[in-house]
Amino acid sequence: MADDRVVGIDLGTTNSLVAYMGTGPSLTHPHEPGKGVFIIPGEDGVNLVPSVVAMDATGQMLVGNSARAVLLHSPERAVYSVKRLMGRGVEDVQEELKLFPFHLAEDLAKGEVLRIHLGERTYTPPEISAQILRQLKRNAERFFGAPVKQAVITVPAYFNDAQRQATKDAGRIAGLEVLRLVNEPTAASLAYGLDRKQNGTIAVYDFGGGTFDISILKLKDGIFEVVSTNGDTHLGGDDIDNLLIAIAVDDIAGDLKIDIRKYPDAVQRLRNAVIEAKIALSSQEAVELEVELPVTEVADQADDTTPEEGVPVGELYQRRITREMFEEMVQPIVERTLEPCRQALKDAGLTAAQVDEVVLVGGSTRIPLVRQKVEELFERKPHTELNPDEVVALGAAVQANILAGGSEETKDMLLLDVTPLSLGIEALGGVTAKIIHRNSTIPASATEHFTTGVEGQVSVAIHVLQGERELAKDCRSLARFDLKGIPPMPAGLPRIEVRFLIDANGILHVSAREQRSGKESEIQVQPSYGLTDEQVENMILDSFDNAEKDMAERQLIEARNEAETILTALQKGRRNEAWTMLGFGEQRKVDELESQLRQAKTGTDHLQIRRSIDELNQATMHLAELMMDAAVGGALRGKNMESTGIADGPEAPHPIGKAEFS
Amino acid sequence: MTINSANQEVKAAPAKTHLQVIQARPHPHRCWSCGDMRAEHFCGECGHVQPAEPTDFFSFFGLPRRLELDEEAMEREFYALSRKLHPDVYSRASEREQQWSLEKTSQLNDAYRTLKDPISRTEYLLMLEGIQLEEQSKIATEQARAFGTEKKQTVPAELLEEAFELNMLLEETKLGGVDDDLRGQLVATREGLTTRLNAMQDELRAAWKAWDGGEQEAVAKMVDVLNRRSYLRNLLRDINDILS
Numbered sequence: 001m002a003d004d005r006v007v008g009i010d011l012g013t014t015n016s017l018v019a020y021m022g023t024g025p026s027l028t029h030p031h032e033p034g035k036g037v038f039i040i041p042g043e044d045g046v047n048l049v050p051s052v053v054a055m056d057a058t059g060q061m062l063v064g065n066s067a068r069a070v071l072l073h074s075p076e077r078a079v080y081s082v083k084r085l086m087g088r089g090v091e092d093v094q095e096e097l098k099l100f101p102f103h104l105a106e107d108l109a110k111g112e113v114l115r116i117h118l119g120e121r122t123y124t125p126p127e128i129s130a131q132i133l134r135q136l137k138r139n140a141e142r143f144f145g146a147p148v149k150q151a152v153i154t155v156p157a158y159f160n161d162a163q164r165q166a167t168k169d170a171g172r173i174a175g176l177e178v179l180r181l182v183n184e185p186t187a188a189s190l191a192y193g194l195d196r197k198q199n200g201t202i203a204v205y206d207f208g209g210g211t212f213d214i215s216i217l218k219l220k221d222g223i224f225e226v227v228s229t230n231g232d233t234h235l236g237g238d239d240i241d242n243l244l245i246a247i248a249v250d251d252i253a254g255d256l257k258i259d260i261r262k263y264p265d266a267v268q269r270l271r272n273a274v275i276e277a278k279i280a281l282s283s284q285e286a287v288e289l290e291v292e293l294p295v296t297e298v299a300d301q302a303d304d305t306t307p308e309e310g311v312p313v314g315e316l317y318q319r320r321i322t323r324e325m326f327e328e329m330v331q332p333i334v335e336r337t338l339e340p341c342r343q344a345l346k347d348a349g350l351t352a353a354q355v356d357e358v359v360l361v362g363g364s365t366r367i368p369l370v371r372q373k374v375e376e377l378f379e380r381k382p383h384t385e386l387n388p389d390e391v392v393a394l395g396a397a398v399q400a401n402i403l404a405g406g407s408e409e410t411k412d413m414l415l416l417d418v419t420p421l422s423l424g425i426e427a428l429g430g431v432t433a434k435i436i437h438r439n440s441t442i443p444a445s446a447t448e449h450f451t452t453g454v455e456g457q458v459s460v461a462i463h464v465l466q467g468e469r470e471l472a473k474d475c476r477s478l479a480r481f482d483l484k485g486i487p488p489m490p491a492g493l494p495r496i497e498v499r500f501l502i503d504a505n506g507i508l509h510v511s512a513r514e515q516r517s518g519k520e521s522e523i524q525v526q527p528s529y530g531l532t533d534e535q536v537e538n539m540i541l542d543s544f545d546n547a548e549k550d551m552a553e554r555q556l557i558e559a560r561n562e563a564e565t566i567l568t569a570l571q572k573g574r575r576n577e578a579w580t581m582l583g584f585g586e587q588r589k590v591d592e593l594e595s596q597l598r599q600a601k602t603g604t605d606h607l608q609i610r611r612s613i614d615e616l617n618q619a620t621m622h623l624a625e626l627m628m629d630a631a632v633g634g635a636l637r638g639k640n641m642e643s644t645g646i647a648d649g650p651e652a653p654h655p656i657g658k659a660e661f662s
Numbered sequence: 663m664t665i666n667s668a669n670q671e672v673k674a675a676p677a678k679t680h681l682q683v684i685q686a687r688p689h690p691h692r693c694w695s696c697g698d699m700r701a702e703h704f705c706g707e708c709g710h711v712q713p714a715e716p717t718d719f720f721s722f723f724g725l726p727r728r729l730e731l732d733e734e735a736m737e738r739e740f741y742a743l744s745r746k747l748h749p750d751v752y753s754r755a756s757e758r759e760q761q762w763s764l765e766k767t768s769q770l771n772d773a774y775r776t777l778k779d780p781i782s783r784t785e786y787l788l789m790l791e792g793i794q795l796e797e798q799s800k801i802a803t804e805q806a807r808a809f810g811t812e813k814k815q816t817v818p819a820e821l822l823e824e825a826f827e828l829n830m831l832l833e834e835t836k837l838g839g840v841d842d843d844l845r846g847q848l849v850a851t852r853e854g855l856t857t858r859l860n861a862m863q864d865e866l867r868a869a870w871k872a873w874d875g876g877e878q879e880a881v882a883k884m885v886d887v888l889n890r891r892s893y894l895r896n897l898l899r900d901i902n903d904i905l906s
Binding site: 179180221223399402404414416441443444445446501503504 | 744772774775
C-alpha cells in the first residue's frame, strides 16, 4: 500500500507545496491522519516551500528557505521564479531578463532549451524545478516514512503544450511518475467543492506569484466541468514587485544619485522590502519602506547631474507608502486580469450575474484592490475562506486520491477540463488553420488529411501551432515535423491522415498514416522548445550524481521507520502476559537496548540505528517465543486471535519483525 | 474535422434508410475482459472499457441522425459515459486500457461538442450527407489563397441591400473615421441584422423538423440558411470590429 501513495503538488512560481488525501487509518504509520486532505509540512514544520534553488559555496544544492537566505547575500548563486522560464525559448524571455537576476548560459543556440547559471554549472528550467520537486518528495517521504513515487502536479490553466511538457519532464527528473497535470484553478475548485456538494456555476479567479488564470466551471452531482478558461502566464505578484522595485530604483537614482542596479545584493534587499510592504498593505493603511543602501566610496552617477557627496555606510532609503498610493501604482496590473475574465464569460456564454459563486485563489488575491475589482466585475462578494496559498495543493491531492482509486468522499467526483488554447496547423500563406478550438473538453482529437504537391514527393512538412491569432507567426510554435516515408506517387495522390490528440494532461500527441498504401509513416516530432526524451534520460542519470545524498537520506528514513515499528511492537509486548515471564535481568537488558535504540533513532547514522535494531531484536527473541506460545495456548483454550494481541499487525508472528517496506 | 469510412457508407445510402442503419448498429460483441456480452463503450457486466472503433458522432451516442434532440438528455448521457470512460478511471489499469479510455473519451468529447451546439450539429449532419458548405469549404479557401484572390462568397439576394449600404458605411469610416452619426447608423444596422439572424434560427428549426420527418429536400434548405447565416455573421463581425 505504501508504494501506492499519490501526492498532490502545487509547483508554484513563489512557493510550492505537497499535499495528501488519506484513504484510511494506518496502524504502522501513527503520524498519518486517517482521513481528510492536508498539507505535508517540511522539516521545519512549515507548509510553504519557497520556490528558490541555490548552490552554496561548497556546491551543495539548497531548496526553499535556506536557498532564499543565499539569495539575499549572493544572488548570483540562487534562482527564483524559474516557473516563468519553463517551456520557453531565449527570445521569449528577454522581458524577464530585465527584471530577474537570471544568468543565461552564453552559448545558447536559437531554439535550444534555456540554461541558467547556478554555481559552477548551467541547468535547464526543468532541472531546477526538479530540485524543488525532489525537496517536496523528500518532505513527503519523511512524513510517511516510505518512498513516494507518484504525483499529480498542478500547472496554470493557461500553460501551453511546451510549458506542460517541461513540467512533466521536471517530474521525471525528480524521480516522480506524474500521473496527471491538473490546471491550478480546476484543482482549487476540487478542494472547494469537496465539502460543498452543490450544483451551480463557479468562477475561480487565480492570481498567483507569476501567473493569472480564470476558469468557469459547472458543478453537477460531482462532475466538475470546465466551461471556459483564460489567463495570462506572465501576470502575477512578481509583476507588482517588479513595478515597485522599478519605482524605488528611479527614486533612489533621483534623490540619492545611486544606481542601485549595480549592486545585486542591494536589489535583493529592496525586493524583499517591497514584498514585505506589499503584504503589509493588505492589512494596514500605510507602511514604512526601509532599505539599507549599498556601501559606496563615491556616489555613482545615475544620470548626467553632478554627483553629490558619497553615501555613508549603512544609509537608509526610506519612504512612506499609503495603501492609496499603492493601489494607484498597481491598478493597471490588476486591471489586466479583467479582460481575460470577460473573455472567459463570453466563451462560456454567461453573464457575470449568472455565475453563482466566485472563488479566490493565489497569494495576490489578498490585496484588497484585487478583491474589490473582482467583486465589481462579478457583482458579488468572492469567497475568501479558503487559504489562497494552499487550496491548489489540496485540490491536487483530491485529484491524486481520485486517480489512486478514489475513496468514499471522492467516488462521485470527476474532473472534465478543457484545452486553454486553440490548436492549429500552418496552412498556405502562413495562416493558422484551427483544428481543435480552445475550451474543448480534453481529451480531444482532430484528424486532418495532407497530400503532396510535387510528383514523387516522399515527405510533407507540418507545422503545429497553439494560439488564437490568425497568422502562424503570431502563434506559439509547438512542433515542426516531417511526415516521412510516403511512397512516391503523382502529386496530390497520397492521402496522409494525421491524427492530433490532446490528452487529459493537455499535452499533444501526433500520429500519421498514409492511406493509399496503408503504410504507417514514420514521423519525427521535433518539439520547437523542449527537451528530447534522450536529454531527459541524461538528466535523470545526472541526478544520480546527487543520488548518493538522496540514498543516505532514504536509508535513514527506512531505518527510523523500522525502529519505530519495533518500538511500537515492544510497547505491545510489555502489556502481554509473556513479559512477566521474563527474568528481571532479561527485562533490564531489553530496557537498556530499547533506550539505546531510541537514542540512535534521534541521530542521523542509519548504520547505528540498524545495529541497535538488530540487538533489540536478538534480546526480544525470547519474549516473542513466549508470546507465540501464549497465543497458541490461547487459541487452544478457545480464545480468539485478536485477544492474544499478536495477530493485529504485520509483525506477527514475531512481534518485532521487520517493517514491511519498499 | 473529418470522419472516416462511416460517412462514405451513408453517402451511398438512400435518403430514408438512416433510421434502419442505426437500428442495425448495436452488434452483440463480447467483452475482451470477461467474455460476456457488452454494451457499446464499456462492458455491461464487468464495466471495462472496450476498444475504440471508428464511428460517427450520432452513432456514438446511439442516436438516430435527427437534428431535434433533447439536449438535457444528451448532457446526462455525456456525464454518465464520462464517468465510465474517462482516463481518470483507468489511471491504474493496463496500458492498453488506458489507451482505449483515452481514445474513447476523445471520441465522446468530440461527439458531444459537435452535437450539443445546434449549428455545428447541422453542419456535421450535412457533412455526413456528403455536402460541403460553401463557407466551410477549405478547398475554396485554399484555392483563393493560392491565387491571391478573395474567397468567392455570393451575396444572398435578401441581403443585397444591407450589404450594399453597409459597404458604403464601411467605406466612409475608412475615409473619415467613426463619428457619432455614423456610429448611430452602424448600431441601427447591427440591430436589424441581429433580428434577421434570430429569424434564421427559426427557419433552421423548421428545416430540422422537415429532415427529421424524412424530407430529404430539407438538406438544401439547411445549406441555404447556413450560408446566409455565415454571410450575415461576417457583416456583424465587421460592424463590431469598427464599433469596438
